[in-house]
Amino acid sequence: MPLQNDFVKNVKLYFQEQGEEWLNELPNLIRYCEEKWSMEVGEPYELSINYVAPAIMDDGTEVVIKLCIPGEGFHHELEALKLFNGQGMVRLIDSDAEKGVLILEILTPGHTLATLEDHEDTARIAARAIRKLITPAPAKTILPTTKAREENLRKQIRNHPNGIGPIPRDILDRSLDIFTFLNETTEQRYLLHGDFHHYNVLSSGDGEWTVIDPKGLVGEIEYDLIQFMLNRQTQQNAYEVIGQRVEIFTNELNLNKKRLLLWGYAHAVLSTAWSVDAKDGSYSEDFYRGIDIFQSLYQHHFKKSDMFI
Ligand SMILES: Nc1ncnc2c1ncn2[C@@H]1O[C@H](COP(=O)(O)OP(=O)(O)O)[C@@H](O)[C@H]1O
Ligand SMILES: [Mg+2]
Structure with a gap:
């Protein structure tokens, strides 16, 4: 075969x-x-x-x-x-x-959100797809919470105390602090997809879109959107595209922008770390770029906060 x-x-x-x-x-x-x-x-x-x-x-x-x-x-x-x-x-x-x-x-026609050209339309469709998924966390489940993502980063830092791929130690530590802060201050937990991005949303007829391939996670909705935001941007348009996505998702889903940007920073670090190839040291430049962009967006919107000082 x-x-x-x-x-x-x-x-x-x-x-x-x-x-x-x-x-x-x-x-x-x-x-x-x-x-x-x-x-x-x-x-x-x-x-x-x-x-x-x-x-x-x-x-x-x-x-x-x-x-x-x-x-x-x-x-x-x-x-x-x-x-x-x-x-x-x-x-x-x-x-x-x-x-x-x-x-x-089976979902038909079944093409993915990655086949659409317009970034804003795509983000609006993705927001509607997430809205249909919103479900409070079940009382009892085998699924991990976002604390497991924090623990994963902690373990990676322990194994690579001098930095991971392109990420220096101080950024790893800051990202871990932000994960800890966010997990400790989470008030409402939801059932999350855990790997929501363009390739896991399929057209299902009559203009509808349906989500596939959940990893399964428990936490805040804001966290579930970050992987989507990091995908399908380029060096030329990243700040603008990620900034637009933040606006569209926070408006359409009535989310907490401050927490979303902090989750963005923390997860951009984690996903860059995941992307590092131990053999040749290559990594996802898109995810790495996301770290600076979430920090800049945070500072643009919340100048007085000391989260990044
Ligand atoms: N229910 C479905 N209907 C139509 N196509 C599907 C369906 N589920 C998966 N696919 C197709 O199979 C591909 C891989 O499926 P996916 O569940 O995302 O696997 P993986 O976990 O390996 O990413 C999808 O990108 C899509 O093209
Ligand atoms: Mg998939």
Whole structure:
């Protein structure tokens, strides 16, 4: 079975031996699903780290099948899909938790928000897509809170006390302080997507857009928007585009701009750190640029605050 090169590379990079075994078993797993659900699995979509393909049931119903290595990430996605329960989120039709299989409603035409040109229109659509997702945090869940992101950064700093990639120690420490401050002062917690960006929002007909691929997280809505804000900007337009997004999201969703900009700074640092390639030292310049931009936007709007002194 020929597989997309980047997909194979990603699976081996993240899951190593377990990934290799899973890739070898993939044809059997697909056959298992075809039998279990009486379906025929089609050609996969463009893949990154999970095997996602359209499928047709015997009765002609079209669905999407997503095959994942059944570790923590998979269990969190399954939990998040159940908790969102199809509200602004792709609907979960069935699952096999042991084998790492999700059967999802198919979204058509299914192109991503990254196919749109206009930054402002795109941000408005994204804000509407997030609005449909807004749900208070469940009383009991296996999902982590944004405290886990703070702990992740703390651990990275411990392992790299002299800086991570292009980020010097003082910026790492400031970002960690901001994470701590925000987590300690969070008043209302929501069920969050955890990886909301252009490629996880699909057109679902009649001008509607539906969100896919939740990581599952608990925290403030403001935090969930940052990954979207960091994506799809360039050196030439970054300050303007991120600034516009901040205005659109805060207005459309009635958010706290001060906290949003602080989450922006803290998460820009974290996502830059995540992007550093240990082998060649390369990193996401877009995310790195985001650090300065969130700081400048904060200082522009809240001159008197000492958060960045
Ligand atoms: N429910 C769906 N309907 C139509 N296409 C989908 C659906 N779910 C996923 N896809 C397609 O598969 C791609 C990868 O799916 P995604 O869940 O984002 O996987 P990953 O977790 O690997 O990022 C998406 O970008 C999209 O093109
Ligand atoms: Mg995705």
